[in-house]
Amino acid sequence: MATVTFDHVSKRYGPEVVAVNDLNLEIQDGEFLVLVGPSGCGKTTALRCVAGLEEITDGQLRIGDRVVNDVAPKDRDIAMVFQSYALYPHMSVFDNLAFGLKLRKTPKDQIKRRVDEAAKILGLERLLDRKPKALSGGQRQRVALGRAIVREPEVFLMDEPLSNLDAKLRVETRANIARLHQRLETTTVYVTHDQVEAMTMGDRIAVMRDGLLQQVGSPQDLYEHPVNIFVAGFIGSPSMNFATTQVDEGGLKLGEARLELSAKAAQVAADRPRGSQVTIGFRPEHLELLNGEDSGVVKIPAKVDVVEFLGNEELLHADAQGNEIVALVSSDRRVKVGDLIDFALPIDKLHIFDPETEKSLTA
Amino acid sequence: MSATSTAVTSAKAQRSGGSPIRGWNWMASLFLTPALLLLGVFMLYPVISTIVLSFDRGLGNYIRLLTADRRFLDLSTFPPSGALFNNVLWVVFYTTGCIFFGLLIAVLATRVRYEPAIKAIVFLPMAIAATALGVIWRFVYTPDRDTGLLNALLGIFHLGPIAFLGDTGWVNTALIIAGIWGSVGFATVILSAALKGISTEVLEAARVDGARESQIFRRIIIPMLSLPISVVAVTLVINVIKLFDLIYVMTAGGPGSSSRVIAFTMYQEAFPAGRVDYGAAVAVMMLVILIPVLIFNVRRFRSERVVQ
Numbered sequence: 001m002a003t004v005t006f007d008h009v010s011k012r013y014g015p016e017v018v019a020v021n022d023l024n025l026e027i028q029d030g031e032f033l034v035l036v037g038p039s040g041c042g043k044t045t046a047l048r049c050v051a052g053l054e055e056i057t058d059g060q061l062r063i064g065d066r067v068v069n070d071v072a073p074k075d076r077d078i079a080m081v082f083q084s085y086a087l088y089p090h091m092s093v094f095d096n097l098a099f100g101l102k103l104r105k106t107p108k109d110q111i112k113r114r115v116d117e118a119a120k121i122l123g124l125e126r127l128l129d130r131k132p133k134a135l136s137g138g139q140r141q142r143v144a145l146g147r148a149i150v151r152e153p154e155v156f157l158m159d160e161p162l163s164n165l166d167a168k169l170r171v172e173t174r175a176n177i178a179r180l181h182q183r184l185e186t187t188t189v190y191v192t193h194d195q196v197e198a199m200t201m202g203d204r205i206a207v208m209r210d211g212l213l214q215q216v217g218s219p220q221d222l223y224e225h226p227v228n229i230f231v232a233g234f235i236g237s238p239s240m241n242f243a244t245t246q247v248d249e250g251g252l253k254l255g256e257a258r259l260e261l262s263a264k265a266a267q268v269a270a271d272r273p274r275g276s277q278v279t280i281g282f283r284p285e286h287l288e289l290l291n292g293e294d295s296g297v298v299k300i301p302a303k304v305d306v307v308e309f310l311g312n313e314e315l316l317h318a319d320a321q322g323n324e325i326v327a328l329v330s331s332d333r334r335v336k337v338g339d340l341i342d343f344a345l346p347i348d349k350l351h352i353f354d355p356e357t358e359k360s361l362t363a
Numbered sequence: 364m365s366a367t368s369t370a371v372t373s374a375k376a377q378r379s380g381g382s383p384i385r386g387w388n389w390m391a392s393l394f395l396t397p398a399l400l401l402l403g404v405f406m407l408y409p410v411i412s413t414i415v416l417s418f419d420r421g422l423g424n425y426i427r428l429l430t431a432d433r434r435f436l437d438l439s440t441f442p443p444s445g446a447l448f449n450n451v452l453w454v455v456f457y458t459t460g461c462i463f464f465g466l467l468i469a470v471l472a473t474r475v476r477y478e479p480a481i482k483a484i485v486f487l488p489m490a491i492a493a494t495a496l497g498v499i500w501r502f503v504y505t506p507d508r509d510t511g512l513l514n515a516l517l518g519i520f521h522l523g524p525i526a527f528l529g530d531t532g533w534v535n536t537a538l539i540i541a542g543i544w545g546s547v548g549f550a551t552v553i554l555s556a557a558l559k560g561i562s563t564e565v566l567e568a569a570r571v572d573g574a575r576e577s578q579i580f581r582r583i584i585i586p587m588l589s590l591p592i593s594v595v596a597v598t599l600v601i602n603v604i605k606l607f608d609l610i611y612v613m614t615a616g617g618p619g620s621s622s623r624v625i626a627f628t629m630y631q632e633a634f635p636a637g638r639v640d641y642g643a644a645v646a647v648m649m650l651v652i653l654i655p656v657l658i659f660n661v662r663r664f665r666s667e668r669v670v671q
Contacts, residue, residue: 053567074573086564090586100572147572
């Protein structure tokens with residue numbers, strides 16, 4: 001097991017395209033780090049740099065204490081799970097799992113023992129004689145995982161390993177991978193574009209955008225204290241509501257409505273020049289229907305456009321002074337389309353962002 | 364429920380033919396007749412009449428062909444000689460040569476930017492008629508250093524001149540090389556297309572798994588190309604068993620009969636020599652040799668379909 005360190009790592013394709021821009025990131029020994037971001041953000045490139053499948057243009061990449069910039073993939077002691085699984089189609093499941101060990105001239109009895117062990121962990125015992133063609137998507141995925149774990153490498157690299165599975169299998173496999181990591185405690189770098197996967201699996205999450213690292217932290221940290229509008233909008237589902245407001249005496253004005261602030265938010269607003277604009281953000285699940293006069297909440301008036309009933313909860317799409325917002329509320333009080341209601345937002349759940357720099361003022 | 368089952372039954376009846384009682388579909392027969400007639404007159408009849416013709420002297424033609432005709436098969440020397448043995452040489456060396464160089468060029472070309480240009484050049488001889496190809500290579504092999512490219516090259520090292528096409532020891536090698544030059548483009552194009560079909564992630568997975576480039580080639584690429592390689596091999600084998608034009612143009616079977624092949628013998632016996640029945644027997648031999656290859660081909664395609 002080992003740490004993985006990105007030390008000012010950049011990857012450029014030609015002079016124009018910067019896939020990874022000055023990435024600094026240290027992945028701890030045994031940690032499960034998720035690299036997340038929209039497609040084209042450089043997360044897969046960063047992973048491929050660790051694998052040695054891409055040469056880095058600048059900076060230094062270390063696995064453990066060893067600088068691996070010029071080390072071939074085969075000598076990096078890493079194992080990778082590909083999005084398409086990349087199984088060897090002409091080999092049986094056993095041979096797929098054993099291939100890496102055979103190349104390392106591992107003794108036959110040891111190969112058999114390790115393959116059987118991996119097969120048992122992943123429930124592949126009965127499939128060892130089959131060719132990949134005769135396996136279902138979920139089974140192939142497990143073979144791909146198995147091929148990585150038999151090698152007992154220093155680092156696991158996973159490139160969107162769940163994206164080809166159906167929704168149900170994805171949830172199942174997500175839990176399996178998490179369990180596997182708890183058991184093996186191998187340093188894992190996991191790439192996904194799915195923030196739910198990132199939130200549920202990662203010890204820490206690194207959010208990337210346009211080749212730049214935006215924020216690294218625990219899932220809770222990212223959820224509660226996003227450093228900018230991008231991270232705030234990317235993490236959490238349904239995603240955060242944003243609205244433009246004007247700074248007013250001791251509070252903010254959302255269209256005609258005045259938002260009374262207190263605590264840190266009030267301080268932030270007070271520091272801004274009166275009349276200037278700030279972007280506020282609040283999560284749909286933090287909005288509640290106002291019950292009488294609650295204290296410590298921001299009151300947001302809105303008109304309901306669409307009601308999506310989800311069972312015990314409902315998703316309300318509403319218009320708050322010209323801003324489209326979404327609220328996830330209990331379905332006890334049946335709200336109807338066209339209702340004029342007041343949402344209550346706990347004051348500590350309000351995020352304020354600088355509209356110019358998009359950086360958080362409350363984090 | 365009963366309505367559904369009736370519908371299913373009648374649909375089955377329709378599928379197996381309009382009137383299932385008599386088991387004969389007149390409409391289908393009508394449509395089949397022209398094709399069957401054409402096939403019968405132009406394919407089946409010539410085959411049968413050739414076979415009949417070859418038995419003109421009972422088994423005499425075949426006995427002579429396999430035991431007495433040293434130009435067809437001579438096992439008394441070592442290595443054996445004769446048209447049949449020459450054809451074996453062609454099958455072995457021409458086929459492996461084409462596949463070896465085809466694969467080599469395909470693999471190397473995928474790694475460079477000017478791949479299309481390389482493939483176009485290698486494929487170019489495919490566009491040349493075999494007779495023209497024969498003429499070109501006759502010039503290449505000419506002993507005269509002013510016209511013969513190869514001997515001119517040898518001259519630089521003070522070697523030769525060698526009469527490649529006039530020397531019984533050289534003639535088959537020289538012909539097979541010319542043949543490979545003409546067909547390697549075919550193997551290259553098909554194998555290079557197949558090579559492109561191998562997902563790069565599979566190759567990367569092997570790289571991460573610890574394989575060297577040579578191991579990737581041997582243990583991943585070659586096995587994954589086994590089907591296209593066998594397609595190319597079978598096509599080349601069938602072509603080479605029927606080989607005629609190149610021999611006719613370059614050596615006319617000579618010197619003596621040392622570069623004859625089966626198809627050339629068939630022509631030589633049936634037409635210039637006028638022994639039509641003997642020529643027919645050679646043709647039947649050729650058919651007999653081709654049948655296993657064809658069966659292999661058909662079987663393989665069937666099994667491929669089952670797997671898919």
